Amino acid sequence: MAPQRALQLSLKKPTYAVCVVGIDMYVDVHSDVPKGAETFGVSGSSGVEVSMVYDPAQVTEPTGKARWPLNAGVDVIISVDAASKALNDLKVKVSYFGRQEGGVLGHSMLYLTGADISLDVDTGRTGKVKRGQGDKKTWRWGPEGYGAVLLVNCDRDSLRSTEIDLSSTQLTSLDDLQDMSPMVLSCDGPDELFDSHKLVLNVPFSDSRRVGVFCTRGGNSLSNYKQVLGPQHLSYEVERPPGERKISFYVEGLAFPDADFSGLVSLSVSLVDTKVCPEVPLFTDTVAFRMAPWIMTPNTQPPLELYVCSVVDSHGSNEKFLKDMSDLVLKANCKMIVCPQIENRNDRWIQDEMEFGYIEAPHKSFPVVFDSPRNRGLKDFPYKRILGPDFGYVAREIQLSGDASSLDSFGNLDVSPPVRVEGKEYPLGRILVGSSFPKSGGRRMAKVVRDFLQAQQVQAPVELYSDWLSVGHVDEFLSFVPTSDQKGFRLLLASPSACLKLFQEKKEEGYGEAVQFDGLKHQVKRSINEMLADRRLWNDNLYAQRCIDWNREVMKRELGLTERDIVDIPQLFFLSSSYAEAFFPDMVNMVVLGKYLGIPKPFGPIINGRCCLEEKVRSLLEPLGLRCIFIDDYLSYHKLLGEIHCGTNVRRKPFPFKWWHMVP
Structure with a gap:
């Protein structure tokens, strides 16, 4: 998987970053380098995986203290394997060395907060949502295919209603949820992280009139469910109470495939840094659905x-x-x-x-x-x-x-x-x-x-x-x-x-x-x-x-x-x-x-x-x-x-x- 973001390091002050579980990040070890430095070494705390990307024809992997040449096109990639328990509890240290054996010429420190962010649907077509490991953004036909399916919510579950269910932005019956496809947002990480970051659910404008998303907060009342994405809502800032690690959604189809619609729709969630202006999405996860045909x-x-x-x-x-x-x-x-x-x-x-x-x-x-x-x-x-x-x-x-x-x-x-x-x-x-x-x-x-x-x-x-x-x-x-x-x-x-x-x-x-x-x-x-x-x-x-x-x-x-x-x-x-x-x-x-x-x-x-x-x-x-x-x-x-x-x-x-x- 290609790295999603590049992290710029500094010799003068630590760098702080959020790293999403399973996503590689590129660490720039070349921009701010001590004078006379020719090699570098990288170490990471438990929970951080550090890997080097290089051309074996040009670089020989070092032994011993693992000092890598600075001028040979060696890239540093890091990832985390779990969400952090506290802010900045993971660290990566980059040390720079000169030609002569001896002390370190300088250090750059990187403090990481691991966040587990994932949008998941029934990609495996088993009827249940499982954590997606493969390509969730594409949809493939066939017995070995993958990708989630949406039903067009074209029945009428409430006997009191006079309209097809898809025509209402309000849930008219809890039975209506059975016609929708489940979607789960994993959002694990320190609660303090979400004071300065937010999760935003998005639907492309072209898909917004063909798909609706309801958010559930538990309970058996219709008022516990509200439509958060659809023709009137292109984005939704997810409400994440402290300690909540999974948020459930229900997705309904609003339109059958037709001459102007292939049947494919997508939804995405972004982790957005609110400390900067304009706000910057640090990570986006996208899932695809195909509308079930008649x-x-x-x-x-x-x-x-x-x-x-x-x-x-x-x-x-x-x-x-x-x-x-x-x-x-x-x-x-x-x-x-x-x-x-x-x-x-x-x-x-x-x-x-x-x-x-x-x-x-x-x-x-x-x-x-x-x-x-x-x-x-x-x-x-x-x-x-x-x-x-x-x-x-x-x-x-x-x-x-x-x-x-x-x-x-x-x-x-x-x-x-x-x-x-x-x-x-x-x-x-x-x-x-x-x-x-x-x-x-x-x-x-x-x-x-x-x-x-x-x-x-x-x-x-x-x-x-x-x-x-x-x-x-x-x-x-x-x-x-x-x-x-x-x-x-x-x-x-x-x-x-x-x-x-x-x-x-x-x-x-x-x-x-x-x-x-x-x-x-x-x-x-x-x-x-x-x-x-x-x-x-x-x-x-x-x-x-x-x-x-x-x-x-x-x-x-x-x-x-x-x-x-x-x-x-x-x-x-x-x-x-x-x-x-x-x-x-x-x-x-x-x-x-x-x-x-x-x-x-x-x-x-x-x-x-x-x-x-x-x-x-x-x-x-x-x-x-x-x-x-x-x-x-x-x-x-x-x-x-x-x-x-x-x-x-x-x-x-x-x-x-x-x-x-x-x-x-």
């Missing part, structure tokens, strides 16, 4: 809660759908939460309004709901009903609310399971968002949302082509399902080609008169023969297949998939005003609850008493250990241009993998 959970993670809306409007009630969902969650052994009509204001598309994820530090993890900028009937539900104790909230708003497009809804946001791509590991998967590329112009997810997702770093987003669809969401043509084999998952893709092939096979088997939409009232039936003969329907689906194939190749490349990892689910589309819509309920737009799949009932041609589309899907998925449960969503969702996935939302278990162990 992490999405894929369908392969076990379900915890399924959210669904209760609605009654001109399209009727979804009461039967809610009953089917209740039966499904019972099988999957998870919980169902119904958002009542008074809270959803007849907005049934709960998948579009929000996305569940989580944040994690070594000491704690909690779920965080990401509120989309679509702002329709459900716009208040995430903030008013989901935000709460240990349940966080984050949102990104479009400046002009009228600028939000359908692609800003979170049915257009998904995440893959963990993948490996050309040797690169993505242990938390990769986020998928729909876009207009390769089409020129068109709709695209808002930049503020894409920037936010990109800035989290741990789930590197991939843009897919979804603007060929009327609604424009990726969940209309893809879904991931868990499997018990080595791969662990399959990508399901809607496939017009597979559907037309299936219908052709059934026609050749003599079932050409079997009809689509059998059993549905107020819906024109279409026989297999009619559908296969409909050139417009054929052309619409050739176009849809080309669009899906484009995405297929992107995902094979960006997710490291092979054809064996993809299952083609029969599905037809039709074009309306140049955009595609599902011809019958879109089966990939399903809800995945472990091995149980809630799949939109396709009302396909009945052959030998069974729907041939359902039978085909069962034959594809049940050998993988999955259970296909077909649910009628025709009137309550499909006719409104959505399906089961659009009308449900699932909170899932976090990954067991710790995000800081990866290398983005």
Whole structure:
């Protein structure tokens, strides 16, 4: 470690200095030297370590009385190994000698006071603060990495509060401290030292709006905790009562990583000499934190809660759908939460309004709901009903609310399971968002949302082509399902080609008169023969297949998939005003609850008493250990241009993998 300060010695009077434990100091033995002196010697009292720095090619280490040449570039470095019990209780003596053997030509005396000053955080990522020995100023990714983690304090621990915890400079609940990262200031030394020196905690101006620091003085009252650093406070003169050797702080994150914020923040403490004007910092210790990213959970993670809306409007009630969902969650052994009509204001598309994820530090993890900028009937539900104790909230708003497009809804946001791509590991998967590329112009997810997702770093987003669809969401043509084999998952893709092939096979088997939409009232039936003969329907689906194939190749490349990892689910589309819509309920737009799949009932041609589309899907998925449960969503969702996935939302278990162990 490079010496932090240089100490100038004098032959005429002693020099007094403060030396911080573990910090080397350079002693200038060359500036004030007796006339005729050619060598010098250094001795230190117990507790002081003296070392010489020199070039062995030019200087031979002396023996005996250890007299070092003055003109050969020999530097003296000192350090102390413990805090002093009293002021100036440590000393260093420098003696100067001439060419002839004989008496000393002069002495310089240095009196030291040892101070143990250290700012420490959970650099080792164990959940506890330990005295830092390494580089606390930098933050490193990976299993061998180091550096502390901050949670964005985005939950609401006090039921009496109406605001997110991070918006208040006052502690509203002692539970809130659990969301913060501990930080400890060691400040050992003689009490008299702190009469003429002070400790100052600092946050850089650029970080001040992204981090808050609370100081504790013990006790169980909220008044015992006050915010000492944050947007309104760039520095804090630490109150150190006599005899106090450790002062505890709690640090909260105020902002997620984003386009203008890498996620890294730093805090420092300085020991300042107040006897001189202007005041001089003698020593500074700095620690770095990284803000925990918001992490999405894929369908392969076990379900915890399924959210669904209760609605009654001109399209009727979804009461039967809610009953089917209740039966499904019972099988999957998870919980169902119904958002009542008074809270959803007849907005049934709960998948579009929000996305569940989580944040994690070594000491704690909690779920965080990401509120989309679509702002329709459900716009208040995430903030008013989901935000709460240990349940966080984050949102990104479009400046002009009228600028939000359908692609800003979170049915257009998904995440893959963990993948490996050309040797690169993505242990938390990769986020998928729909876009207009390769089409020129068109709709695209808002930049503020894409920037936010990109800035989290741990789930590197991939843009897919979804603007060929009327609604424009990726969940209309893809879904991931868990499997018990080595791969662990399959990508399901809607496939017009597979559907037309299936219908052709059934026609050749003599079932050409079997009809689509059998059993549905107020819906024109279409026989297999009619559908296969409909050139417009054929052309619409050739176009849809080309669009899906484009995405297929992107995902094979960006997710490291092979054809064996993809299952083609029969599905037809039709074009309306140049955009595609599902011809019958879109089966990939399903809800995945472990091995149980809630799949939109396709009302396909009945052959030998069974729907041939359902039978085909069962034959594809049940050998993988999955259970296909077909649910009628025709009137309550499909006719409104959505399906089961659009009308449900699932909170899932976090990954067991710790995000800081990866290398983005």
